[in-house]
Amino acid sequence: MQTNKNYDNLEQSYLFSTIARKVREYSEAHPEADIIRLGIGDVTRPLVPAVIDALHAAVEDQAKQETFHGYGDEQGYGFLHEALVGYYKSHGVELATNEIFISDGAKSDLGNILDIFGTDNTVLVPDPVYPVYVDTNVMAGRKIVFADANEANGFLPLPDESVECDIIYICSPNNPTGAAYDRAGLKAWVDYANKQNAVILYDAAYECFIEDETLPRSIYEIEGAKSCAIEFCSFSKMAGFTGTRCGWTVVPTALLDGKLNKMWLRRQTTKFNGVPYIVQKGAAACFTEEGMKQIKETLGYYKQNAKVLAATLDELGIWYTGGKSSPYLWLKCPNGMDSWTFFDYLLENANVVGTPGAGFGKNGDGFFRLTAFGDQARTKEAAERLKKLLQK
Amino acid sequence: MQTNKNYDNLEQSYLFSTIARKVREYSEAHPEADIIRLGIGDVTRPLVPAVIDALHAAVEDQAKQETFHGYGDEQGYGFLHEALVGYYKSHGVELATNEIFISDGAKSDLGNILDIFGTDNTVLVPDPVYPVYVDTNVMAGRKIVFADANEANGFLPLPDESVECDIIYICSPNNPTGAAYDRAGLKAWVDYANKQNAVILYDAAYECFIEDETLPRSIYEIEGAKSCAIEFCSFSKMAGFTGTRCGWTVVPTALLDGKLNKMWLRRQTTKFNGVPYIVQKGAAACFTEEGMKQIKETLGYYKQNAKVLAATLDELGIWYTGGKSSPYLWLKCPNGMDSWTFFDYLLENANVVGTPGAGFGKNGDGFFRLTAFGDQARTKEAAERLKKLLQK
Numbered sequence: 078m079q080t081n082k083n084y085d086n087l088e089q090s091y092l093f094s095t096i097a098r099k100v101r102e103y104s105e106a107h108p109e110a111d112i113i114r115l116g117i118g119d120v121t122r123p124l125v126p127a128v129i130d131a132l133h134a135a136v137e138d139q140a141k142q143e144t145f146h147g148y149g150d151e152q153g154y155g156f157l158h159e160a161l162v163g164y165y166k167s168h169g170v171e172l173a174t175n176e177i178f179i180s181d182g183a184k185s186d187l188g189n190i191l192d193i194f195g196t197d198n199t200v201l202v203p204d205p206v207y208p209v210y211v212d213t214n215v216m217a218g219r220k221i222v223f224a225d226a227n228e229a230n231g232f233l234p235l236p237d238e239s240v241e242c243d244i245i246y247i248c249s250p251n252n253p254t255g256a257a258y259d260r261a262g263l264k265a266w267v268d269y270a271n272k273q274n275a276v277i278l279y280d281a282a283y284e285c286f287i288e289d290e291t292l293p294r295s296i297y298e299i300e301g302a303k304s305c306a307i308e309f310c311s312f313s314k315m316a317g318f319t320g321t322r323c324g325w326t327v328v329p330t331a332l333l334d335g336k337l338n339k340m341w342l343r344r345q346t347t348k349f350n351g352v353p354y355i356v357q358k359g360a361a362a363c364f365t366e367e368g369m370k371q372i373k374e375t376l377g378y379y380k381q382n383a384k385v386l387a388a389t390l391d392e393l394g395i396w397y398t399g400g401k402s403s404p405y406l407w408l409k410c411p412n413g414m415d416s417w418t419f420f421d422y423l424l425e426n427a428n429v430v431g432t433p434g435a436g437f438g439k440n441g442d443g444f445f446r447l448t449a450f451g452d453q454a455r456t457k458e459a460a461e462r463l464k465k466l467l468q469k
Numbered sequence: 470m471q472t473n474k475n476y477d478n479l480e481q482s483y484l485f486s487t488i489a490r491k492v493r494e495y496s497e498a499h500p501e502a503d504i505i506r507l508g509i510g511d512v513t514r515p516l517v518p519a520v521i522d523a524l525h526a527a528v529e530d531q532a533k534q535e536t537f538h539g540y541g542d543e544q545g546y547g548f549l550h551e552a553l554v555g556y557y558k559s560h561g562v563e564l565a566t567n568e569i570f571i572s573d574g575a576k577s578d579l580g581n582i583l584d585i586f587g588t589d590n591t592v593l594v595p596d597p598v599y600p601v602y603v604d605t606n607v608m609a610g611r612k613i614v615f616a617d618a619n620e621a622n623g624f625l626p627l628p629d630e631s632v633e634c635d636i637i638y639i640c641s642p643n644n645p646t647g648a649a650y651d652r653a654g655l656k657a658w659v660d661y662a663n664k665q666n667a668v669i670l671y672d673a674a675y676e677c678f679i680e681d682e683t684l685p686r687s688i689y690e691i692e693g694a695k696s697c698a699i700e701f702c703s704f705s706k707m708a709g710f711t712g713t714r715c716g717w718t719v720v721p722t723a724l725l726d727g728k729l730n731k732m733w734l735r736r737q738t739t740k741f742n743g744v745p746y747i748v749q750k751g752a753a754a755c756f757t758e759e760g761m762k763q764i765k766e767t768l769g770y771y772k773q774n775a776k777v778l779a780a781t782l783d784e785l786g787i788w789y790t791g792g793k794s795s796p797y798l799w800l801k802c803p804n805g806m807d808s809w810t811f812f813d814y815l816l817e818n819a820n821v822v823g824t825p826g827a828g829f830g831k832n833g834d835g836f837f838r839l840t841a842f843g844d845q846a847r848t849k850e851a852a853e854r855l856k857k858l859l860q861k
Contacts, residue, residue: 078586078587078590078635078636078666078667078668079586079587079589079590079635080585080586080587080725080728080729080732081584081585081586081587081588081732082587084585084732084735087735119539119540120539121534121537121539122534122537123531123532123533123534123537124531124532124537126532129528129529129531129532132528132531132747133525133528136521136524136525136528137521139515139516139521139524139712139713140515140516140518140521141515142513142514142515145513145514145515145516145709145712146712147511147512147513147709147711147712148511148711148712149712181573181741181742182742184740184741184742185740185741185742188739188740188741189581189740192473192608193472193473193476194470194471194472194473195470195471195472195473195474196473197471198470198471209739209740212739213739213740216584216736216739243470243471244470274470275470276470317537317539319539319540319742320531320537320538320539320540320541320743320745320746321531321745321746321747322742322743322744322745333472336472337472340472340473340476343476343479344608347580347601347604347605347608348576348577348580348581348601348605349573349576349577349580350573350574350576350577350711350714351712351714352714353712353713353714353745353748354712354713355524355713355747355748356745356747356748
């Protein structure tokens with residue numbers, strides 16, 4: 078038996094383990110230090126009451142013979158498809174229920190979707206980037222080319238017509254940079270993809286942070302996107318489902334005359350068995366009037382943190398992206414420090430922990446990620462410490 | 470962009486859609502007919518109270534800041550690993566917690582595990598078989614060879630030393646045949662796999678139906694298995710989790726000096742984000758004293774159905790496998806009928822629906838699957854009808 082040799086080409090990431098070690102060592106040496114963590118990419122607020130009520134009710138359904146749910150369709154329940162069709166309609170996108178596949182999260186489907194593409198395809202990935210876009214393609218042995226995201230383009234690279242590729246990753250609002258494409262930017266990518274006969278894998282996991290109504294929340298708001306783009310989204314950040322696990326994937330039937338939709342259905346019915354009934358019921362509750370109001374309150378809590386951090390960086394005159402349509406703030410390390418030097422500097426002098434940009438690709442060096450998922454009072458305290466430390 | 474060409478080689482299965490159409494047509498033509506479905510492969514009894522209580526408690530955890538759970542480790546929570554270590558210990562198998570990976574079901578992992586193997590590997594699959602073993606390998610373009618399961622070997626084929634292969638599928642107790650390997654049978658496969666440097670993918674999803682203490686419930690009860698076998702199991706049939714979704718996969722560190730365990734961990738941390746906290750809490754409740762007692766009662770309900778059907782076939786002198794350590798009964802169609810002829814005969818003359826064996830592979834033709842997951846009174850009624858119809 079042969080193992081998959083491509084796995085030998087995967088790079089080990091020591092980003093979060095190195096952060097953990099450095100924080101632990103500092104903490105042991107300075108037991109009195111009151112460390113604030115702004116590196117966390119996970120939500121911290123509990124599920125909202127409407128979701129909790131729906132989860133309890135669904136658990137009760139599973140307790141009774143008459144309402145018990147066994148195997149459901151792999152692609153999810155109709156009630157959740159319909160709720161999502163309504164959600165898309167609210168920002169002007171028309172989808173059919175059979176174009177929506179319920180998933181256990183964007184990460185799973187972003188990896189698994191690659192099953193339906195050939196391994197000879199060339200993949201275009203921005204740098205810096207969420208590491209799984211690269212790793213999932215290394216596992217399949219695909220050729221990867223990078224699009225430079227940098228200070229000059231505001232970490233929103235546009236297509237280079239001279240580059241040929243088959244699969245394009247776009248994450249907007251972006252993790253880690255927080256930068257979000259406007260309509261013109263996305264239109265450029267859609268036109269490029271259609272011209273190249275390429276497919277865009279559009280990661281919209283942070284769309285719920287968009288407040289500016291001129292920014293697209295779905296790639297399907299852009300003309301031509303249905304013939305080139307698959308969209309991945311999630312309840313993780315939208316409704317705090319990081320530990321409750323539900324997302325969705327849109328494969329339009331306009332893509333290759335319906336072929337990709339059929340292939341993905343076949344992939345899912347063969348290698349997946351659907352998301353728990355209980356979880357789908359909880360997810361659907363987000364789209365009730367009460368549920369939507371409640372999840373917006375929680376999002377508002379995080380957005381307030383982002384505003385506090387953004388105002389601090391503005392005041393300090395530090396260049397950054399994100400913070401407005403995103404829970405992430407991606408700042409240029411002051412005084413020309415590299416990412417890890419700034420990490421140590423901030424840990425030692427302000428007892429604040431963030432994430433070095435170098436961990437997300439070579440273009441990330443010299444940059445640093447802060448997140449808005451923490452406690453409000455602690456985030457304010459961290460902002461005060463940043464001001465004190467970095468004021469010129 | 471190129472699609473994965475291997476998908477063009479997938480065969481469409483019309484098994485369950487054809488059954489549904491035939492039943493619908495018969496029912497429309499005979500609206501008075503009281504049809505009993507013994508073709509169902511899904512559980513029908515609700516979740517047990519201990520699991521329900523644990524699910525409610527976990528939902529409450531998600532409602533409160535102090536007990537909220539966001540991202541967990543992709544491979545699952547320690548509390549569930551430890552419960553499973555205890556479960557294996559109860560049938561004499563010692564596992565380490567890092568050898569157990571919590572999954573959203575055996576089907577997902579049985580498909581996804583193939584990621585870590587090369588596509589040049591040759592796969593050995595019994596015929597008849599659960600169709601996803603074949604389809605997942607067709608998707609990857611692997612060469613497939615078949616092991617003949619038939620009446621002569623009691624649908625429990627033994628290895629043919631002249632056949633070379635790299636990946637071996639064994640499902641015991643088997644779906645669809647209900648046949649279960651004894652220790653000698655499994656030992657032959659383990660020895661063969663170790664000699665060939667092959668890996669066994671052991672699907673133990675029905676182990677909970679084994680009552681005969683001489684039969685192995687885990688492949689790791691067999692000496693040498695830890696150096697050649699990966700075991701997949703599930704709460705689906707054990708505790709009625711078909712719609713609640715939880716399972717586990719064991720990748721022993723003895724396999725290739727730990728390489729496969731590390732590769733699977735990398736695969737899961739890259740393409741999966743773990744099973745819902747709520748669901749893992751529900752699953753763990755199966756291993757409490759109360760939970761185990763309750764799930765055994767539910768299993769007893771199905772086992773009673775299997776006994777009724779087995780006694781009927783015994784009385785009728787019809788050859789069959791399964792029914793003792795399995796919810797499935799795999800019978801030889803009487804009077805030399807082929808599977809579909811017998812399906813129609815049974816539908817028309819007894820208003821009983823089963824599954825034609827031909828749907829599971831060429832060796833399935835002439836055989837027929839009945840299942841024990843139905844209602845007790847209805848199953849008894851079906852048995853009476855079979856007796857009346859088939860009595861010589």
